[in-house]
Amino acid sequence: xxxxxxxxxxxxxxxxxxxxxxxxxxxxxxxxxxxxxxxxxxxxxxxxxxxxxxxxxxxxxxxxxxxxxxxxxxxxxxxxxxxxxxxxxxxxxxxxxxxxxxxxxxxxxxxxxxxxxxxxxxxxxxxxxxxxxxxxxxxxxxxxxxxxxxxxxxxxxxxxxxxxxxxxxxxxxxxxxxxxxxxxxxxxxxxxxxxxxxxxxxxxxxxxxxxxxxxxxxxxxxxxxxxxxxxxxxxxxxxxxxxxxxxxxxxxxxxxxxxxxxxxxxxxxxxxxxxxxxxx
Amino acid sequence: xxxxxxxxxxxxxxxxxxxxxxxxxxxxxxxxxxxxxxxxxxxxxxxxxxxxxxxxxxxxxxxxxxxxxxxxxxxxxxxxxxxxxxxxxxxxxxxxxxxxxxxxxxxxxxxxxxxxxxxxxxxxxxxxxxxxxxxxxxxxxxxxxxxxxxxxxxxxxxxxxxxxxxxxxxxxxxxxxxxxxxxxxxxxxxxxxxxxxxxxxxxxxxxxxxxxxxxxxxxxxxxxxxxxxxxxxxxxxxxxxxxxxxxxxxxxxxxxxxxxxxxxxxxxxxxxxxxxxxxx
Numbered sequence: 001x002x003x004x005x006x007x008x009x010x011x012x013x014x015x016x017x018x019x020x021x022x023x024x025x026x027x028x029x030x031x032x033x034x035x036x037x038x039x040x041x042x043x044x045x046x047x048x049x050x051x052x053x054x055x056x057x058x059x060x061x062x063x064x065x066x067x068x069x070x071x072x073x074x075x076x077x078x079x080x081x082x083x084x085x086x087x088x089x090x091x092x093x094x095x096x097x098x099x100x101x102x103x104x105x106x107x108x109x110x111x112x113x114x115x116x117x118x119x120x121x122x123x124x125x126x127x128x129x130x131x132x133x134x135x136x137x138x139x140x141x142x143x144x145x146x147x148x149x150x151x152x153x154x155x156x157x158x159x160x161x162x163x164x165x166x167x168x169x170x171x172x173x174x175x176x177x178x179x180x181x182x183x184x185x186x187x188x189x190x191x192x193x194x195x196x197x198x199x200x201x202x203x204x205x206x207x208x209x210x211x212x213x214x215x216x217x218x219x220x221x222x223x224x225x226x227x228x229x230x231x232x233x234x235x236x237x238x239x240x241x242x243x244x245x246x247x248x249x250x251x252x253x254x255x256x257x258x259x260x261x262x263x264x265x266x267x268x269x270x271x272x273x274x275x276x277x278x279x280x
Numbered sequence: 281x282x283x284x285x286x287x288x289x290x291x292x293x294x295x296x297x298x299x300x301x302x303x304x305x306x307x308x309x310x311x312x313x314x315x316x317x318x319x320x321x322x323x324x325x326x327x328x329x330x331x332x333x334x335x336x337x338x339x340x341x342x343x344x345x346x347x348x349x350x351x352x353x354x355x356x357x358x359x360x361x362x363x364x365x366x367x368x369x370x371x372x373x374x375x376x377x378x379x380x381x382x383x384x385x386x387x388x389x390x391x392x393x394x395x396x397x398x399x400x401x402x403x404x405x406x407x408x409x410x411x412x413x414x415x416x417x418x419x420x421x422x423x424x425x426x427x428x429x430x431x432x433x434x435x436x437x438x439x440x441x442x443x444x445x446x447x448x449x450x451x452x453x454x455x456x457x458x459x460x461x462x463x464x465x466x467x468x469x470x471x472x473x474x475x476x477x478x479x480x481x482x483x484x485x486x487x488x489x490x491x492x493x494x495x496x497x498x499x500x501x502x503x504x505x506x507x508x509x510x511x512x513x514x515x516x517x518x519x520x521x522x523x524x525x526x527x528x529x530x531x532x533x534x535x536x537x538x539x540x541x542x543x544x545x546x547x548x549x550x551x552x553x554x555x556x557x558x559x560x
Contacts, residue, residue: 010290098376098378098379121435125435128438129436129438154376155401156408156409158286158409
C-alpha cells in the first residue's frame with residue numbers, strides 16, 4: 001500500500017481516503033462519493049480495529065460483511081479497497097500509541113477508556129500507509145472528528161480531514177453499522193434520539209438560551225422511552241472543546257449517548273445560533 | 281517545509297533527514313555527510329525540543345550556537361536547514377503525544393520520565409513535515425534509536441532510520457553537545473566511561489561470559505573516579521529489548537549513564553560476540 005500510494009503521488013495524483021470498519025451504509029457511501037468527487041484516486045480501507053474496542057465491548061459481534069461491502073464499493077469510482085489484517089496492523093511486540101489529551105477524555109471518552117487512543121493510533125497508521133491529501137469522516141462520530149483534527153494539527157500531518165453530514169433514515173435515525181443490533185421494537189424506540197435533538201434545536205432556534213433547560217428537555221424526552229436503559233451523556237456542548245455550555249449563544253453541539261438493551265447509540269446535531277441555521 | 285518537501289518528492293528526489301538540537305559536533309556531521317552521500321536532498325533540523333527535557337533538566341542551559349552551526353553546515357552539501365520555533369511546534373492547546381511502551385521505560389527512560397515521549401513526538405512531527413526516506417541518528421543515543429525504530433514500525437512510517445557509529449575524541453570520550461558543561465578536571469574524569477566500556481568489551485572478547493562479572497568490573501572501574509557523583513545505570517544488556525543480559529553469549533550492549541557534577545553523560549558499545557568484532 002505504501003508503494004502504491006507513493007506511485008500515485010509521484011504521478012501527481014491526489015489521494016482521498018475513507019477509513020472504515022466495514023458494514024458499509026449510506027453514511028460511508030456519502031464519504032466515498034465525496035472523496036471520488038474531490039480527488040484523483042479514492043482509497044477505502046476496511047479494518048475492524050480491535051484497539052478501539054474495550055474488553056467488554058462488541059468487537060467480536062461487530063457486523064462484518066465483506067461481500068456486501070465490496071459490492072457496494074464496486075458501484076462507485078473507488079480505486080483501491082485496502083484490507084489490512086490484524087497481524088500486519090498489530091504485529092507481535094506492537095507497543096506505540098497516540099494519546100490525544102483533553103478532547104479525547106470527554107463525552108464518549110469518559111465512557112470508553114482507550115477508545116480514542118485506539119482510533120488515533122489506527123488512523124495515524126492508515127494515514128502513514130495511504131498518504132492521503134484528504135480524509136473523510138462522518139459527523140455522527142463528532143468527537144472522533146475533533147480527536148483526529150487535534151492529532152493532525154499537533155503531529156503536523158499533511159492531511160485535510162473533511163467532516164460530512166450525518167446521513168439519516170426517513171424517521172431521523174442516524175445510519176450506523178450498529179443499528180443492525182436493534183430488534184424492531186428497539187429500532188422504533190431509537191427514534192426518540194433524533195426527536196430529542198430536533199426538539200432541542202428547535203427550542204434554541206425559537207429563542208431558548210439556557211443550555212440547562214435545553215438539556216433537561218432533551219433528557220425528559222429521552223426518558224419517555226422505556227427501552228432506553230441508560231443515558232451515558234446528554235446535553236449542550238461547546239463544539240470545539242466539548243465542555244458543557246451554559247448559554248446557547250453561539251454555535252453549540254447537542255449530543256446524546258444512550259443504551260438500548262446492550263446497544264450503545266450516539267447522535268448529535270450542531271445548532272449554529274448566529275445564522276439560525278440547523279445542520280445535522 | 282511541508283510544501284518544499286512535497287515538491288522535492290514530486291520531482292522524484294529522495295530526502296535524507298538529520299534531526300538535531302544544534303550545538304553541532306563531529307557526531308552530527310558524520311550523520312550529515314552520510315545523508316548527503318545517500319540522498320538527493322539533505323535536510324537538517326535544529327530544534328531544542330522542550331518536550332524531551334524534564335522540569336529539573338538542562339533545557340535552559342542547553343548549548344545554542346546558531347552561527348557556528350550554520351557555518352559548519354555551510355561546508356557540507358546540506359540543502360535545507362530547517363529551524364522551527366517552539367510556538368509553531370507546540371502551539372496553544374497542543375495536546376497529542378506518542379507513547380512508545382516498554383523499550384522507552386528502561387535505562388534512560390527510568391531516570392528521565394517523559395523524555396522518550398518527547399523524543400518520539402517531536403521526531404514524528406518532524407518526519408511528517410520533512411517527509412524523509414531516510415533519517416540518521418547516532419549510536420551514542422542507543423535507546424533513542426530503538427524507540428524511534430519501534431515507533432516507525434508500529435505507526436507504519438515510511439522512513440528508514442539509519443544508525444551511525446558513535447564519534448569519539450582521541451581519548452575515547454563520545455562527542456556530545458553536553459561535553460561543554462564539563463570543566464577540565466571533569467572532562468578528564470569522563471574518560472573513565474570509555475575505559476570501562478572498552479575493558480568490558482575486551483574481557484568478553486577474551487572469553488568472559490558472565491554478564492554479572494562484566495557489569496561488576498565496569499562498575500568498579502567507574503568508581504575509581506571520584507568525580508563520578510552518581511551512576512544511573514551500568515551493565516550488559518540485550519541490544520533489542522534492553523533487558524539485562526545474564527550471559528554474554530551473543531551480541532550484547534554495554535551501556536553506562538553517570539553524573540559528573542550536574543552533568544549527565546551516557547555512552548555505550550555493542551559487542552558482537554559471534555564475530556568477535558567490536559563496534560562502537
